[in-house]
Amino acid sequence: MMILSIETSCDDTSLAIIRTRGKNRVYFDILSNIISSQIKIHKKWGGVYPVLAMRAHQKNLIPILKKVMKIANCTLRQTQGDTSATLSIECQNKKINTINKILEKEPELLNSFLKFVPKIKKPKIDVISVTEGPGLEPCLWTGINLAKALSFFWKIPLVPVNHVRGHIFANFIEEKINLKTNSDFFPALALVVSGGHTQLILMNDTEDYKILGETRDDAAVECLDNVARILGLEYPGGPIIEKKAEEWKIANDTLRQAQGDTERSRSVELQIDLPRPMINSKNYDFSFSGLKTAVLYDFKIRSSKIKKDKNYIRQLCFETQQAIFDVLIKKTIKAAKDFRVKSVLLGGGVASNQELRKQIKKAVENSLPKTKLLIPEPVYCTDNAVMTAIQGYFNFSEKKSKHWKNLKARANLRTD
Numbered sequence: 001m002m003i004l005s006i007e008t009s010c011d012d013t014s015l016a017i018i019r020t021r022g023k024n025r026v027y028f029d030i031l032s033n034i035i036s037s038q039i040k041i042h043k044k045w046g047g048v049y050p051v052l053a054m055r056a057h058q059k060n061l062i063p064i065l066k067k068v069m070k071i072a073n074c075t076l077r078q079t080q081g082d083t084s085a086t087l088s089i090e091c092q093n094k095k096i097n098t099i100n101k102i103l104e105k106e107p108e109l110l111n112s113f114l115k116f117v118p119k120i121k122k123p124k125i126d127v128i129s130v131t132e133g134p135g136l137e138p139c140l141w142t143g144i145n146l147a148k149a150l151s152f153f154w155k156i157p158l159v160p161v162n163h164v165r166g167h168i169f170a171n172f173i174e175e176k177i178n179l180k181t182n183s184d185f186f187p188a189l190a191l192v193v194s195g196g197h198t199q200l201i202l203m204n205d206t207e208d209y210k211i212l213g214e215t216r217d218d219a220a221v222e223c224l225d226n227v228a229r230i231l232g233l234e235y236p237g238g239p240i241i242e243k244k245a246e247e248w249k250i251a252n253d254t255l256r257q258a259q260g261d262t263e264r265s266r267s268v269e270l271q272i273d274l275p276r277p278m279i280n281s282k283n284y285d286f287s288f289s290g291l292k293t294a295v296l297y298d299f300k301i302r303s304s305k306i307k308k309d310k311n312y313i314r315q316l317c318f319e320t321q322q323a324i325f326d327v328l329i330k331k332t333i334k335a336a337k338d339f340r341v342k343s344v345l346l347g348g349g350v351a352s353n354q355e356l357r358k359q360i361k362k363a364v365e366n367s368l369p370k371t372k373l374l375i376p377e378p379v380y381c382t383d384n385a386v387m388t389a390i391q392g393y394f395n396f397s398e399k400k401s402k403h404w405k406n407l408k409a410r411a412n413l414r415t416d
């Protein structure tokens with residue numbers, strides 16, 4: 001089966017084409033996968049600006065569609081003698097009218113669609129999968145409208161995908177297993193730490209989800225973004241804070257080695273005590289807004305000389321990151337033990353952080369040696385259409401496809 005997938009829930013425009021093989025054991029071949037990041041556009045605003053993100057999706061979608069189809073080798077031009085081309089002269093006007101309606105709110109997308117899609121033969125795609133939510137509504141609509149237009153034009157079934165579940169399914173890109181019958185996998189616990197979500201989810205199978213806990217205020221990523229802003233670092237906060245935290249480890253180790261591990265060398269470290277909010281609470285919820293406030297307070301009380309010291313900024317990044325990871329890891333291990341899960345699955349942009357990957361691996365090995373830990377490759381932790389295709393495959397198998405007329409954006413779609 002060939003699946004074309006579209007992901008535009010936030011600020012990455014991504015399309016992919018995958019091929020599935022096998023029946024009992026499913027293998028996924030990634031034929032093409034393109035992710036166009038909009039970080040440059042949003043950097044100056046310090047966050048994602050939905051209207052700008054939507055416009056960038058409208059501009060990017062058809063050029064990326066062209067590329068993924070070319071790479072996957074499924075673009076064939078219509079020729080004059082084609083029966084399909086001759087037939088299409090009569091029915092295409094009608095078809096084009098419907099396309100005009102589907103894409104009436106996306107003039108740039110409509111224009112580029114009409115210049116490309118009617119000129120090529122219907123590709124050998126069996127299913128189109130698209131993110132329906134959660135996400136930024138105008139962004140979701142752009143991807144959905146393209147998916148509707150393609151589904152209508154090529155008469156290909158359309159299947160909607162839940163974006164947070166997609167982050168979990170990124171773990172199955174490499175797992176060549178039959179998830180439906182695999183009893184060593186479920187129950188599974190998923191920790192999704194993405195731009196808008198910090199959730200612990202219990203999965204009894206690929207269809208049964210229960211949110212055990214989530215953030216009560218800011219998502220972990222919002223905390224990282226806010227701390228970066230306080231410290232005068234660039235957006236997005238996660239990657240730059242990871243870099244500064246790593247620099248702190250190196251700088252501190254070097255100083256200690258040079259001076260011997262004495263009290264004097266430790267004086268390069270400042271006393272920074274950040275809270276680990278809700279770390280000992282009995283539930284599985286999170287809260288990160290107090291952490292951001294604690295960082296702000298620490299920053300405010302420092303002298304202007306210290307604020308300019310790059311080692312202070314590095315140390316604060318290190319401490320912030322560690323405070324977040326301590327809470328995420330402790331709660332994940334607690335939930336995994338309480339629910340006796342057979343596997344722990346990570347997902348979302350923060351799961352691409354090398355330090356989190358290392359620390360969670362160690363924690364699972366130490367506390368839950370019989371539990372499997374899956375973490376997607378970093379490129380599949382942040383938003384990408386491959387995970388949308390994998391989830392699309394399972395949804396299609398569960399007969400969850402929808403007629404294009406019935407698909408709409410669901411900005412607040414829940415995971416369970």
Ligand code: KG4
Binds near residue numbers: 196348
């Ligand atoms: O899951 P994702 O790609 O998008 C949403 O679904 O929202 O997550 C994006 C977020 C970014 O805001 C970024 O700050 C964070 O993931 N992120 C990281 C790292 N790479 C991306 N956070 C911490 N460390 C990283 N290396």
Ligand code: ZN
Binds near residue numbers: 163167194195348382
């Ligand atoms: Zn995401």
